[in-house]
Amino acid sequence: MDNVRIGMVGYKFMGKAHSNAYRALPMFFPQVKRPEMKAICGRDPQGVEQARAQFGWESAETDWRNLIERDDIDLIDINAPSDAHKEIALAAAAAGKHIFCEKPLALSYADSVEMLQAAEKAGVKHMVGFNYRFAPAVHLAKKLVSEGRIGTINHFRGLFLQDWIVDPSFPLVWRLQKEIAGSGAHGDIGAHVIDMARFLVGEFDEVIGMSETFVKDRPLPSSMTGLSAKGDMNAPRGPVTVDDATLFLARFKSGALGSIEATRFAPGHRCTNSFEINGSKGSIKFDFERVNELEVYFTDDADDVQGFRRVLTTDPSHAYMDAWWPPGHTIGYEHTFTHEVHELMLAIAEDRQPVPNFADGVQCQAVLEAVEMSIQERRWVSLSELR
């Protein structure tokens, strides 16, 4: 079985998460194709060289175009800031390379459609990085829903709450600039909840939303800093051009009702990515901060033991868990990426598209944009207005 030779663009938070997944894969999942960590790419020669040595890549490049030209690379992994996704993906597709791209897929619905069409035309495999789907507890939720064990779904309630920019002195990093990020909490973390909802409940039908930018301007950063950056209140300031929080209501095609909230202004919530689903025969609750657990409630339990039960999803019967540790030995955030890369390698071997792929990225982008349209025009927006 041939290895898949990877060229990766970006080496910060997601670059590290993806590198870790590529390294762990052959150790825990030796039966799938092996990702060969050929080249890592970033603009800063020193920074990228340090990442190359630390993460274990064979070589480093400072221009992504060089990666695409190299004939010893089969797949381009894009985890650079969102405004770079489209140009790199289009060039990768034109060169016949498979593509693995971080979320949100693009800055707009139209751009995401263009990326999907280019990948389809080139006949390459394409994947989008919605890693939270790959938690074994979320796979169990999917199984319970698909097998009808919680009946007809009436409600999906999803939250992604963070608090890393509550401090008004936090600097104006790229995630707070519309031309680079596309949107704020909405596209960065709301996108994960939208994907979760689509995975578990199905397609959205119509949406109505509201959003706010609580801190309107911030100190300019001294460099491309990340989530733990420190700002200087005396530094020159610039306007925040994205939402700090976006909330919306939704109706799914199935008739289920949804509510989704994404905010970076929830003190105490570092990474609360959670959902609750209520069906005619039971309920399911998940909170990423307790990633090894799924809470389930079944209406047909005997009266005297009715209540939510906590399932620890670490048994071999749970997705991916037979490859890890004995039951009860928990896994974490980084494992969701290993499972994601497992799906990517498996799909390439089986000559099928990985899931989630650019088509899922496009559907997510449609929901993001419909919500933005509804906020601007202060009305319900049907997804059919976009598609």
Ligand code: SOE
């Ligand atoms: C920052 O909000 C961030 O790192 C997102 O970009 C990720 O997608 C999310 O998984 C965690 O938070």
